[in-house]
Amino acid sequence: MPADEPEVLRARHQGRGGGAEDPARGASRAPAVGQRGVLLGRRAAGHRPAEGVLHPDVRRLPGRGLERTRARTGGPQPHNPAAIGIHRTGAAEASAARREGINPFRLDRSAWRNLGAAGLAWFLVIAIALTGWFVVVVPLHADILDNDLTLVYIGARIGLEQGWSHVYSLPLQHELFTQLRPHAVFNDGERFVSPPPFAWILVPLSVFGAGGATIAWLAISLAALVLGWLLAAPGAGWTRSLWLLGALAWYPVLYGLSLAQPALVIVALAAVAWRLAEAGKPYHAGVVLGLSVVKPQLLLLLPLVLLFAGRWRIVAAWAATVALLAAASLAVIGGQGLRDYLALLDEAQHVANNRYFTLAFVLGPGPLSYLAQGAVIAGAAVAAYANRRASHARIFAVGIVATALGATYWHLQDFTILILAAWLFWRDRPPLSRAWLLLAIGIAGEFAWPLTPLPILVGVAGWAVLLGAPRIAEPSNNPA
Structure with a gap:
């Protein structure tokens, strides 16, 4: 046997090589097990014949000595050494690994991906803590009623105390606003102009008062x-x-929370509707989608896109739900309430802040911006038809992004709805290169908007174009 080869000693059997028979285990002439335990530095274990196998790292030197070294390259190592009678502490291997440490140049792609994800998670947690503190916690702590939900609370109070036909009465809104916030200015941005169902939803929360209703709504929004x-x-x-x-780290989402906006509730409703459509329940999906009328501008073009994509069952259920809510609202507020509501909507259309994040910022208010918004609507219909065999996720994303681009009434917090579009867009497995587009939109919504809304508008327009182009070999999905 070569001198540098490791030697495996096996227990001798009767009649082999003329050697002496092995003594019975436990007999006085049976020191072999103990000797092997000494060689290995531990007491041998078990009472099996395999106990005669020496540690594979032990080899015989030319001078009949023994040396502990590495096993031969390619030599089999027992998966469970204790199962064949070998006991080793592994102290040498462990200490060697500790001395070697982690070599970043030897990490595989999966390890790098996990490290990157962990680093990104910590970054986002820090961003949520810092931005959330200054954007949400500090303003609400200073004045818990300085948010848009207070206006909805005013509408609910007027409906309960004065009758729902007066819910859009500007003098009554002004009076109650002054009672709740005597030091605040009742300007053109302090109006309750939401549809009546939003005020109905807030009626159960009104028992907590205006501040308590705000806290409860924030909890509902986070749960949504x-x-x-x-x-x-x-x-x-x-x-x-x-x-x-x-999503929680993005500024539009946090800003919407500071205003106690219903955008996150609309995100949840649209997500539930999408999931129901995926489950083959289009009528249920349409009913849930119809509840989004509490803030209709966030999903305004989605029913149109669903219709041109062949999901007519969802649209039919949506239309029935909206018609039912509209009829109930009209019956409750009456003719005078409707006239007051239309007057408030007309006033809101002339507030520059309400169109700052729309195409009117680029083209100016007037016919040109309306023409561009009409082109967006037509393009959304064409894109929906071109993608009619696409997944429900892609169709929903097309409708949401088209709504954001073609809106006539839009604010920074309304971009919150794009987080659902991003999730559904990514579910459709787009090319990885398109992740840069989502990143650009995220950065524009985080940093660029105080200077100009143009970057985020351009990003949303590019996203709409990418979604509108049908994918090659698109997987077929059963239309609703």
């Missing part, structure tokens, strides 16, 4: 965000939480 994430966010495993952290 988590629900939407659970239903619609792509990915699997712990890295899926990055989509939730990214």
Whole structure:
């Protein structure tokens, strides 16, 4: 046997090589087990014949000595050494690994991906803590009623105390606003112009007072965000939480929370509608989608896109739900309430802040901007028809992005709805290169908007074009 080869000693059997028979185990002439335990530095284990196998790292030197070294390259190593009678501490191997440490140049792609995801998660958590503190916590702590939900609370109070036909009465709104916030200015931005169902929803929360209703609504909004994430966010495993952290860290989402806006509730409703459509329940999906009339401008073009994409059952249920709510609203507010409501809507159309994040910022208010918004609507219909065999996720994303681009009444917090579009867009497995577009929109919504809304408008326009182009070999999905 070569001197540098490791030697495996086996227990001798009767009649082999003329050697002496092995003594019975436990007999006085049976020191072999103990000797092997000494050689290995430990007491041998078990009472099996395999106990005669020496540690594979032990070899015999030319001078009949023994040396502990590495096993031969390619030599088999027992998966469970204890199962064949070998006991080793592994102290040498462990200490060697500790001395070697982690070599970043030897990490594989999966390890780098996990490290990157962990680093991104920590960054997003810090961003949520810092931005959330200054954008949400500090303003609401200073004045818990300085938000848009207070206006809805005023509408609910007027309806309960004065009758729902007076819910859009400007003098009554002014009076109650002054009672709640005596030091605030009742300007053209302090109006309750939401549809009556929003005030109806807030009636149960009015028992907590204006401040308590705000806190309860914030809790509902966060729960709605988590629900939407659970239903619609792509990915699997712990890295899926990055989509939730990214949504919470985005400035439009946090700003919407500071105003106690219903945008996150609309995100949850649209996510539930999409999931029901995926489950083959189009009528249920349409009913849920119809509840989004509490803030209709966030999903205004989605029914049109669904219709041209062949999802007519969803649209039929949506139309029935909206018609029912509209009829109930009209019956409750009456003719005078309708006239007051239309007057408030006309006033809102002339407020420059309400169109700052629309195409009117680029083209100016007037016929040119209306023409551009009409082109967006027509393009959305064409894109929906071209993608009629696409997945429900893609169709919903087309409708949401087209709504954001073609809106006539839009604010920074309304971009919150794009987080659902991003989740559904990514579920459709787009090319990885298109992630840069989402990143650009996210950065524009985070940093560029105080200077100009142009970057985020350009990003949304580019996203709409990408979504509108049908994908090659698009997987077929059963239309609703």
